[in-house]
Amino acid sequence: MKLYFTPGACSLSPHIVLREAGLAADLEQVDLKTKKTKSGADFTAVNPKGQVPTLVLDSGETLTEGPAIVQYLADQKSQSGLAPRAGTFDRYRLQEWLNFITAEIHKPFGALFASATPEDYKPIARQTVAARFAHVDRHLAAGGPFLMGAQFTVADAYLFVMTLWAGFMKIDLAPWPHIKAYAERVAARPQVHEALREEGLAK
Numbered sequence: 001m002k003l004y005f006t007p008g009a010c011s012l013s014p015h016i017v018l019r020e021a022g023l024a025a026d027l028e029q030v031d032l033k034t035k036k037t038k039s040g041a042d043f044t045a046v047n048p049k050g051q052v053p054t055l056v057l058d059s060g061e062t063l064t065e066g067p068a069i070v071q072y073l074a075d076q077k078s079q080s081g082l083a084p085r086a087g088t089f090d091r092y093r094l095q096e097w098l099n100f101i102t103a104e105i106h107k108p109f110g111a112l113f114a115s116a117t118p119e120d121y122k123p124i125a126r127q128t129v130a131a132r133f134a135h136v137d138r139h140l141a142a143g144g145p146f147l148m149g150a151q152f153t154v155a156d157a158y159l160f161v162m163t164l165w166a167g168f169m170k171i172d173l174a175p176w177p178h179i180k181a182y183a184e185r186v187a188a189r190p191q192v193h194e195a196l197r198e199e200g201l202a203k
């Protein structure tokens with residue numbers, strides 16, 4: 001398998017999942033501005049959407065969209081517990097979280113990162129992120145230590161990246177103490193730390 005990634009981008013989520021699952025994969029870095037891979041190849045020939053994460057399987061099949069990729073990876077090592085078994089109610093609960101993170105948190109962050117976003121829209125995007133973090137904080141306060149309870153899942157890998165992005169955007173997590181503690185808890189996982197180190201985000 002090969003995972004196309006960009007350091008600190010949403011592709012960090014499947015990168016963490018690969019490590020947590022103990023799956024072997026090559027990593028190929030992508031420059032999202034030039035759409036070139038580190039080896040100089042045209043990334044749009046791999047994924048016409050020009051977006052990371054992109055996973056190319058040994059069969060030659062290409063899978064895109066982070067929530068689909070992380071579930072595929074988790075299912076390759078179902079004993080890892082990174083995703084509840086397909087067909088169970090908990091699997092739909094996991095998908096509920098993945099969809100919430102991708103549509104309600106990732107996308108408003110995307111607007112904050114994009115240079116083309118009008119300045120007067122940015123406070124609105126920040127307010128949206130804050131409202132979504134407040135929801136997650138209430139959820140973690142009522143349970144935890146992870147989104148699905150006791151078990152770390154692929155949804156945690158994704159949410160953790162959102163907490164990192166909060167730091168990139170100077171959004172202080174202090175108003176959401178349960179998210180703050182959660183981010184520290186996830187960062188302390190050895191495989192998460194390794195993924196961060198490999199992407200140049202930790203020593």
Ligand SMILES: N[C@@H](CCC(=O)N[C@@H](CS)C(=O)NCC(=O)O)C(=O)O
Pocket residue numbers: 009010011032049050051052053064065066067102110
């Ligand atoms: N819907 C996609 C979105 C992925 C996405 O937003 N990737 C960003 C990096 S975090 C990207 O590749 N941006 C470059 C672009 O859209 O041209 C997914 O969930 O995987």
